[in-house]
Amino acid sequence: MRRGIAATALVAALALAATACGDGDDKKQNKSSGEISGTVTYWDTSNDAEKATYKKLAEDFTKKYPKVKVDYVNVPFGEALNKFKNAAGSGGSGAPDVLRAEVAWTQDLANIGYLAPLDDTPALDKQLDYLPQAMASTKFEGKTYGVPQVIDTMGLFYNKKMLDEAGVKPPTTLTELKAAAKKIKEKTGKTGLYLRGDDAYWFLPFLYGEGGDLLDVKAKRVTVDDESGVKAFAAARDLVESGAAVTDATDGWENMQNAIKNGDVAMTINGPWAIEDTLGGKAFKDRSNLGVVPIPAGSGGQGSPQGGHNLAVYAGSDNLDASYAFARYMSSAEVQAKTTEALSLLPTRASVYNKPEVASNANVKFFRDAVDKAVERPWIPEGNSLFQAILVEFPGVLTGKTSPEDAAEAVGKAYRKLLKDDWK
Amino acid sequence: MAVDTSRPAEPAGDAHRAPGRARKPGSTAHGTPGRLRRALSTHWYAWAMVAPVVVVIGLIVGYPLGRGVYLSLTDADESNVERTIGVNHIPATYDVVGLDNFTAVLEDGVFWDRLIWTVTWTVSCVGITFALGLGLAVLLNRQFKGRTLYRSLLILPWAVPAFVSVFAWRLLYNEKNGILNKILDGGGIDAVPWLNDPTMAKVSVIAVNVWLGVPFMLVALLGGLQSIPGELYEAAEMDGASPWQRFRHITLPGLRSVSSTVVLLSTIWTFNMFPVIFLLTRGGPGDSTEILVTYAYRLSFVNSPRDFAGASTWGVLILIILMLFAVVYRRSLRKQGEVW
Numbered sequence: 001m002r003r004g005i006a007a008t009a010l011v012a013a014l015a016l017a018a019t020a021c022g023d024g025d026d027k028k029q030n031k032s033s034g035e036i037s038g039t040v041t042y043w044d045t046s047n048d049a050e051k052a053t054y055k056k057l058a059e060d061f062t063k064k065y066p067k068v069k070v071d072y073v074n075v076p077f078g079e080a081l082n083k084f085k086n087a088a089g090s091g092g093s094g095a096p097d098v099l100r101a102e103v104a105w106t107q108d109l110a111n112i113g114y115l116a117p118l119d120d121t122p123a124l125d126k127q128l129d130y131l132p133q134a135m136a137s138t139k140f141e142g143k144t145y146g147v148p149q150v151i152d153t154m155g156l157f158y159n160k161k162m163l164d165e166a167g168v169k170p171p172t173t174l175t176e177l178k179a180a181a182k183k184i185k186e187k188t189g190k191t192g193l194y195l196r197g198d199d200a201y202w203f204l205p206f207l208y209g210e211g212g213d214l215l216d217v218k219a220k221r222v223t224v225d226d227e228s229g230v231k232a233f234a235a236a237r238d239l240v241e242s243g244a245a246v247t248d249a250t251d252g253w254e255n256m257q258n259a260i261k262n263g264d265v266a267m268t269i270n271g272p273w274a275i276e277d278t279l280g281g282k283a284f285k286d287r288s289n290l291g292v293v294p295i296p297a298g299s300g301g302q303g304s305p306q307g308g309h310n311l312a313v314y315a316g317s318d319n320l321d322a323s324y325a326f327a328r329y330m331s332s333a334e335v336q337a338k339t340t341e342a343l344s345l346l347p348t349r350a351s352v353y354n355k356p357e358v359a360s361n362a363n364v365k366f367f368r369d370a371v372d373k374a375v376e377r378p379w380i381p382e383g384n385s386l387f388q389a390i391l392v393e394f395p396g397v398l399t400g401k402t403s404p405e406d407a408a409e410a411v412g413k414a415y416r417k418l419l420k421d422d423w424k
Numbered sequence: 425m426a427v428d429t430s431r432p433a434e435p436a437g438d439a440h441r442a443p444g445r446a447r448k449p450g451s452t453a454h455g456t457p458g459r460l461r462r463a464l465s466t467h468w469y470a471w472a473m474v475a476p477v478v479v480v481i482g483l484i485v486g487y488p489l490g491r492g493v494y495l496s497l498t499d500a501d502e503s504n505v506e507r508t509i510g511v512n513h514i515p516a517t518y519d520v521v522g523l524d525n526f527t528a529v530l531e532d533g534v535f536w537d538r539l540i541w542t543v544t545w546t547v548s549c550v551g552i553t554f555a556l557g558l559g560l561a562v563l564l565n566r567q568f569k570g571r572t573l574y575r576s577l578l579i580l581p582w583a584v585p586a587f588v589s590v591f592a593w594r595l596l597y598n599e600k601n602g603i604l605n606k607i608l609d610g611g612g613i614d615a616v617p618w619l620n621d622p623t624m625a626k627v628s629v630i631a632v633n634v635w636l637g638v639p640f641m642l643v644a645l646l647g648g649l650q651s652i653p654g655e656l657y658e659a660a661e662m663d664g665a666s667p668w669q670r671f672r673h674i675t676l677p678g679l680r681s682v683s684s685t686v687v688l689l690s691t692i693w694t695f696n697m698f699p700v701i702f703l704l705t706r707g708g709p710g711d712s713t714e715i716l717v718t719y720a721y722r723l724s725f726v727n728s729p730r731d732f733a734g735a736s737t738w739g740v741l742i743l744i745i746l747m748l749f750a751v752v753y754r755r756s757l758r759k760q761g762e763v764w
Contacts, residue, residue, distance in 0.1 A: 085502070113512070248620050
């Protein structure tokens with residue numbers, strides 16, 4: 001208990017020390033003429049299965065620009081936004097030059113002024129080659145603040161062997177999912193689905209599946225507490241209540257991945273970022289055992305959120321020219337093709353899909369079609385905060401402690417408080 | 425009690441005074457110097473010694489505190505405060521809104537829900553920690569073999585960084601793969617949703633905090649026990665007092681000054697115990713284990729744009745609650761004759 005105070009004092013002392021000596025960095029002001037030189041600090045947020053590939057690719061930038069030094073830093077995804085804001089807000093010492101920003105962070109950071117606008121800079125080349133949905137997530141108040149690096153959405157991952165054993169086909173609707181789970185339980189004794197209860201992103205497929213949405217941005221209206229929102233909470237709860245799915249309110253990612261990798265559950269809802277990690281499990285020693293199908297449909301059809309990552313350049317970067325060049329390189333067709341080949345991630349450039357090594361990847365092909373149907377999230381500065389209110393209610397709904405009506409109402413109320421006056 | 429030695433005899437002092445330090449002739453004409461000036465001139469070195477501490481405390485305690493109170497009266501958030509981004513400097517554009525933030529928070533049910541749980545959490549943590557600490561201290565105050573070993577083992581939780589302990593507990597508590605449930609499973613008992621059920625999560629976070637807090641109580645109370653003279657117990661035994669009577673009438677009064685301090689301290693720490701709750705459950709499931717400080721953190725670090733005004737408002741309210749508690753607690757102690 002006492003160390004609470006000691007730790008606070010230590011943090012305060014370190015913060016002071018960091019601000020005191022943080023300015024003496026070795027980045028040289030880049031001259032506008034001649035070859036690009038200097039150091040580019042890059043914060044990558046890719047997960048453990050992906051980071052080695054990204055590190056290698058980032059460092060290969062120096063092959064093109066020998067005078068530029070790339071400082072690759074892997075920052076855990078969950079902490080990156082806060083870390084970046086802390087660094088950028090305190091005068092910029094310690095902030096990276098280039099950040100791999102989740103699509104919902106882009107508007108948030110641009111709104112505060114932390115990101116450099118990229119229109120008419122070398123960072124954006126062959127703009128028309130980018131998928132329009134990916135490009136949409138980079139815009140804020142008419143300017144572009146990011147270069148799309150990867151795009152993703154969610155699908156239903158399944159263990160082919162287990163489904164065969166139970167004699168069921170991959171479900172396409174929630175009703176089929178429940179029936180399939182029941183058969184899986186009978187035949188193999190295992191649970192059908194792992195449904196993450198500790199991340200609001202996993203609620204979105206249900207919401208879109210009932211034809212709902214979080215907000216109507218054009219009409220400035222909160223729509224999550226509409227009838228469709230209530231139905232979405234009810235649908236997710238039904239899966240857990242009927243025994244078709246298991247869930248957790250903490251450690252959801254870890255438990256979900258363990259469950260599917262060890263063959264304890266037959267299905268999960270997940271995105272392309274999980275493909276490589278999932279294939280590392282003992283249930284997928286034979287890599288072809290992993291199947292991916294579109295997200296099961298609710299009463300309003302299939303729907304899953306559009307996600308992905310953009311490369312954003314810090315407005316206070318000492319070395320904007322090198323940063324622009326680095327952002328362009330990291331989202332170039334060549335680099336995207338390599339991440340697709342190694343990690344089955346989805347390129348944001350249309351031209352990359354035509355490359356033979358990309359076209360032959362079944363998972364990528366599948367997700368490409370899924371992305372076309374994916375629902376764009378509200379690209380507003382508060383986009384990331386929208387998840388908080390859902391997260392407060394979701395576990396209660398899944399465990400039957402909160403009614404779907406109350407949950408939807410509470411989320412709607414929280415949104416109106418967050419978005420202030422001009423929203424209904 | 426014969427002679428007052430505090431003041432040297434006047435004549436002797438005057439006789440030995442060096443000429444240079446003699447009273448200036450004009451000093452009486454201007455009247456006696458003010459008390460402050462005299463205090464300054466006599467104790468200037470003391471003030472000089474204290475000054476750096478005053479400056480440092482002013483900087484690291486006073487400034488943030490004052491700034492926090494000021495922000496709670498404004499509508500500052502991340503997008504309208506002053507900030508410097510590289511070479512760009514963006515000036516502040518927020519306004520003072522008076523007590524609006526406070527009325528908004530106090531009218532909102534969220535604050536009262538969180539306050540009730542925070543008080544419950546504090547009272548149960550401090551109560552259980554104190555009871556366990558006292559019990560263990562009394563046990564360890566006897567002479568027996570291996571006493572030092574037991575004492576060191578019980579201090580162990582204190583030696584481990586809090587976040588390491590909390591992460592270890594989180595692994596133990598994991599419903600699907602945690603050791604606790606594996607053990608229960610071996611005994612044929614169904615898995616307990618340690619952190620996934622609101623009630624169990626509350627019990628779980630209290631248990632971890634008690635585990636972390638007992639060593640401190642134990643050490644403090646053991647020190648207190650050892651300062652109680654053994655003769656008192658001997659005398660009581662001679663008078664035929666039962667063990668319970670000795671505990672009730674010698675041990676507890678003898679520990680009063682120590683225990684009143686540790687209870688006050690641990691109440692304040694527990695009230696603001698951020699790491700246990702945040703690292704173990706992040707306030708979840710839902711917001712069932714969220715205490716006031718973790719909610720303030722959520723406002724200022726999780727929501728975007730960060731709500732500085734709202735978080736400061738919560739911070740000021742927490743400060744007021746704790747100050748009120750400390751005042752009331754001190755008063756009640758003073759009535760019992762304790763002074764600290």
